[in-house]
Amino acid sequence: MAERLLGLECDFRNASSVDDCKRQLEIARKRLAAAHAAGGRPSRIISAYSGFIDSLLGRVWGDLVDAQVSQSGISLIAVGGYGREELHPGSDIDLLILLGRDASPEEIERIERFVRFLWDVGLQVGHSTRTLKECVRHARADITVVTNLMEARHLTGATGLLSRLRTKIAPSRMWSPRKFFAAKREEQLNRHARYGDTAYNLEPQIKEGPGGLRDIQTIQWVGHRYFGTPDLQKLSEEGFLTEAEVKELVKGREFLWRLRNGLHFLTNRCEDRLLFDYQREIADQFGYRDGAQLAVEKLMKRYFRTVKQLRVLNEILLQHFEEAILHPGRKRTSIINRRFRTVDGMLEVSHPEVFTRQPFALIEAFLLLIQESGVRDFRGNTVRLIRANLKLIDSGFRKDIRCRSLFMEILKSRSGQTRALRKMDAYGVLGAYLPAFGRIVGQMQHDLFHVYTVDAHLLFVVRNLRRMDITEHDDELPECSHLMQGLFKKHRLYLAALLHDIAKGRGGDHSTLGERDALRFCRSHDLSDYDAKFVAWLVRMHLLMSWVAQRQDISDPEIIDQFVSQVGDQERLDNLYL
The missing domain is CATH 3.30.460.10 (Beta Polymerase, domain 2)
Known part of the structure; x- marks a missing residue:
C-alpha cells in the first residue's frame, strides 16, 4: 500500500x-x-x-x-x-x-x-x-x-x-581533500559543542546534534571530496568501513529519516527537535504501546542508542580519514607493552587477537588512554575490535581480579576519569562491565532536575566532580573546589556519583535499590567494609540534602538536629554536599 x-x-x-x-x-x-x-x-x-x-x-x-x-x-x-x-x-x-x-x-x-x-x-x-x-x-x-x-x-x-x-x-x-577534511572536522567539533557535546539531551536535535543526520552527512561529504562519490558502499570497498558497519549506518539513517518525516508531518513545518510535546505522538506513529515501560520511553531509548552507535561510527571513519588524508605515509610507532602500542599518538592493539587471548585488555586499554603520555585517542581499528569483543565481558570477566583492579585504577587515577568512563560508555564497555549501567543507557527521566538521560547524567556528575578537583576551574565554584581538592579517597565519591541513579526505571525507591547495587559492587571490587558502606550510604542519601533544603523548614532546630543525626560527621557531610 x-x-x-x-x-x-x-x-x-x-x-x-x-x-x-x-x-x-x-x-x-x-x-x-x-x-x-x-x-x-x-x-x-x-x-x-x-x-x-x-x-x-x-x-x-x-x-x-x-x-x-x-x-x-x-x-x-x-x-x-x-x-x-x-x-x-x-x-x-x-x-x-x-x-x-x-x-x-x-x-x-x-x-x-x-x-x-x-x-x-x-x-x-x-x-x-x-x-x-x-x-x-x-x-x-x-x-x-x-x-x-x-x-x-x-x-x-x-x-x-x-x-x-x-x-x-x-x-x-580548491578545497583539496586535506583542507576540506580539516574544515569539516572543525565544523563538526563546533557543532557538537553547541549541543553540549552530548546526544543525550531529553529533547534532542535529530539533525544537528551529535550522532544525528549531520554526522552521517559529514562522512559522506568527506568521502565525496576524497573518493569522488558520497556513496557509503564506496567506503566499504576502500576498507574504511566493514559491510556490517555500512548496514548499521544505513539502518540508523533510515530510523532518523523516519523520525524527521514524522516530526515534519506532525508539525506541518521543518521541525527537527524532538520536543516532549511530540514524543508521545511520534511513539504512536512507530507502533510503540505502553507496557511495563511507557511507549515514549521505548522510542527514546531506541533513539539514544541509535545515535550513540552512529557517533562511534562517525568517530571511526573520521579517524581513518585523518590518517589517509592528513597523515599518509610511514607511521611513528612506540611499544607500550605486549598488548598495546601507539601509532602517531593513537593507541592501538599490538595484534588483532589481543582481546580474545587476554580479555582484561578491554579495561586496560582505557587505563592506558589516560595514563600514557602523548596518547591522543584510540585508533579506529582498535575501537572496532573493542566493539566486536564486548561478548567477552561476562560474569567470569567481572570476577577477574585483573579487570577489577584495572577498573579501580581508572577511578583512582590522578586525572582522566571522565574521559575514560565516557569512552567506555561510548564503546559499550561500561554497560557490559556494569550491567546495571547498561540497563539505564538511553533511559529517560522527567523531573525538574535532569535534562539528560540517566546514563549521561551520571557521567556529567562525575565530570563535574573531576572539574572541581582541577585548580584552574576554582573560580567556577570556589567552595566546592576547595572541598573537593582536600577530600580523602576521592575515588569513593566518583563511585557514588557513577552509581547514585543506577536503579532508575526499575520501580520502587531507586535510592534504596541503588544502595544495594553500590554495596555489592564495592565489595566485589575489594573496597574495605567501611568504604563500601560509605559509598552505599552516599547513594542512598544522595537526595537528602536537596530534600531538606527545598522541602523542609531549615529555620526549625529540630529539622537541623534530625539532618545532623542522619549525616553523622564532617566527612559524610562534605561528600554528600559535593
Whole structure:
C-alpha cells in the first residue's frame, strides 16, 4: 500500500496557476503522509517527494521562464538536501539559479517572478542567483558553499553550466581533500559543542546534534571530496568501513529519516527537535504501546542508542580519514607493552587477537588512554575490535581480579576519569562491565532536575566532580573546589556519583535499590567494609540534602538536629554536599 501511495505525478491543467499548483502539492503531501503512516520506507518517501518537486519546478520554470532564455545560459540547479534527493516534507527547497553571464533586466524579472510564484504556492524556497564566476568566488571562500555545490543536481535549463561549475570547484582547484577534511572536522567539533557535546539531551536535535543526520552527512561529504562519490558502499570497498558497519549506518539513517518525516508531518513545518510535546505522538506513529515501560520511553531509548552507535561510527571513519588524508605515509610507532602500542599518538592493539587471548585488555586499554603520555585517542581499528569483543565481558570477566583492579585504577587515577568512563560508555564497555549501567543507557527521566538521560547524567556528575578537583576551574565554584581538592579517597565519591541513579526505571525507591547495587559492587571490587558502606550510604542519601533544603523548614532546630543525626560527621557531610 505504501509503495502505491508514492506514485506521485504532476497533473497540471495550468502550471502557471498558483491554485492548480497548490492543489497538486496538497495531494502529493497527503499521499506522502499516508505512505508514512502505512510504514513506507523513509528513503522512498523523501526520494518520491524530491521527484515530485522536480516535476513541479520543471513545469513552472517552463511556463514562467522563457525556454529560449533558459537554453541560452540559465540553469535551475537543486543543491543541499534537495540536491541529494533527500527532501523531507517540511524541508527548505534549496535552489541555485546558475547564470553563464550577467543576467539582463528581462531575465532578472522572469527569475524574480518564478521565485515569487513558488512562495505563493507554499513552498519554502532557499535560493541564490549567481554567475559561474560568483559561484567559484563564494565556494573558494566558504566551506558550506562548496559543500552545497558538490551536491548540485541539474533540474532544467542550460545543460552545460553545471558540468563547467563542477570542473571549476574540483579538489584540484580548491578545497583539496586535506583542507576540506580539516574544515569539516572543525565544523563538526563546533557543532557538537553547541549541543553540549552530548546526544543525550531529553529533547534532542535529530539533525544537528551529535550522532544525528549531520554526522552521517559529514562522512559522506568527506568521502565525496576524497573518493569522488558520497556513496557509503564506496567506503566499504576502500576498507574504511566493514559491510556490517555500512548496514548499521544505513539502518540508523533510515530510523532518523523516519523520525524527521514524522516530526515534519506532525508539525506541518521543518521541525527537527524532538520536543516532549511530540514524543508521545511520534511513539504512536512507530507502533510503540505502553507496557511495563511507557511507549515514549521505548522510542527514546531506541533513539539514544541509535545515535550513540552512529557517533562511534562517525568517530571511526573520521579517524581513518585523518590518517589517509592528513597523515599518509610511514607511521611513528612506540611499544607500550605486549598488548598495546601507539601509532602517531593513537593507541592501538599490538595484534588483532589481543582481546580474545587476554580479555582484561578491554579495561586496560582505557587505563592506558589516560595514563600514557602523548596518547591522543584510540585508533579506529582498535575501537572496532573493542566493539566486536564486548561478548567477552561476562560474569567470569567481572570476577577477574585483573579487570577489577584495572577498573579501580581508572577511578583512582590522578586525572582522566571522565574521559575514560565516557569512552567506555561510548564503546559499550561500561554497560557490559556494569550491567546495571547498561540497563539505564538511553533511559529517560522527567523531573525538574535532569535534562539528560540517566546514563549521561551520571557521567556529567562525575565530570563535574573531576572539574572541581582541577585548580584552574576554582573560580567556577570556589567552595566546592576547595572541598573537593582536600577530600580523602576521592575515588569513593566518583563511585557514588557513577552509581547514585543506577536503579532508575526499575520501580520502587531507586535510592534504596541503588544502595544495594553500590554495596555489592564495592565489595566485589575489594573496597574495605567501611568504604563500601560509605559509598552505599552516599547513594542512598544522595537526595537528602536537596530534600531538606527545598522541602523542609531549615529555620526549625529540630529539622537541623534530625539532618545532623542522619549525616553523622564532617566527612559524610562534605561528600554528600559535593
